[in-house]
Amino acid sequence: MKQRIITGLIAGSLFAALCIIGSVPYQLLLLAMACIGYFEYARMHHDKRFDTSTIIGYIAVFGLVIPWSHWGISWPISVESIMWLAMFALLCMTVLTKNKVPIQTVALLWIGAFYIGIGFKYMMLTRTGMGADGLFWTLMLFSSIWASDIGAYFIGRAIGKHKLWPAISPNKTIEGAVGGVIASVLSAVIFALVRPDVLSMVTAVGIGLAAAGAGQMGDLIQSAFKRVRGVKDSGALFPGHGGILDRVDSWIIVFPLVHILGLLAT
Structure with missing residues (x-):
């Protein structure tokens, strides 16, 4: 319990401080958390954490979470486009690997990218876009x-x-x-x-x-x-x-x- 309390206080204080500061420090924190979150998700649902299929998921998460306009980057691709491209790339993996990466795996990886990416996207939007x-x-x-x-x-x-x-x-x-x-x-x-x-x-x-x-x-x-x-x-x-x-x-x-x-x- 003591370790739990100490860890909670340190992590909570750091998160709160960066949230109050906002801007790039908070944005980078959310990006890092989204990336680690997807790593944890992929580890639960896929044996290989950094194969091509998982990397496609990471790219989708980054594409969703990065606050492009706030970083002065013109990004014409919509959320729907990012997730469609990720879906297409993951489905292609089932063909290219001759089903060694089966449809069940790529479906779970796609859901994870959407689940985590959209969640952190709206956290980012709430702090930086309002x-x-x-x-x-x-x-x-x-x-x-x-x-x-x-x-x-x-x-x-x-x-x-x-x-x-x-x-x-x-x-x-x-x-x-x-x-x-x-x-x-x-x-x-x-x-x-x-x-x-x-x-x-x-x-x-x-x-x-x-x-x-x-x-x-x-x-x-x-x-x-x-x-x-x-x-x-x-x-x-x-x-x-x-x-x-x-x-x-x-x-x-x-x-x-x-x-x-x-x-x-x-």
Whole structure:
């Protein structure tokens, strides 16, 4: 537990500092995290971590996450084009390797590139693409996600009796999930009280509900991946905490969703 707390404080402080600084340091951090996250994902689903098929996935992730316009680079290829080209290249690998890299593998690698790349793309967009309020929206979303995690953990330990989804994550309870929703909504409401000119109370409640619901589902999705592959953690980058994907499983679901739902003011 001591190691877990120390690792969490160091990693959390560094992440928060770079998030506040923003600009290139934060962008490079997100790019590095996306790359490591895809490495962990590929390791779970593919025997070879740096073969041609996996490299295609890395290229797709970079193409999605890099903030081209903020770096002054004209990039005419859309998200749909990047993912179609990645799909085509991966499907070609099944032919070129005479099915030594089977369709099941390339499908999983493609899903991973999309899953991780889009998640980090919207994290990048929230901080760098929303003007002067980018930091506000970023901190609000992270606070809601973390409040959900904390609320679910402590309420679940205190009064949790009914299992939420024991086949996937045996320790999660319905009471904990409800506690997470309440904590997430309260966190978002606090941000609305601080900046009512940017965030209305109704929107704050909507974001809190989305962050808790989608965040908890993101956690279960990652648990399902690991259960299928028979691993406890996606990696060992953070002692006591696992890998990158263990830390960002909620983030890469919540950030795209709130944008898709139109809950963030542009």
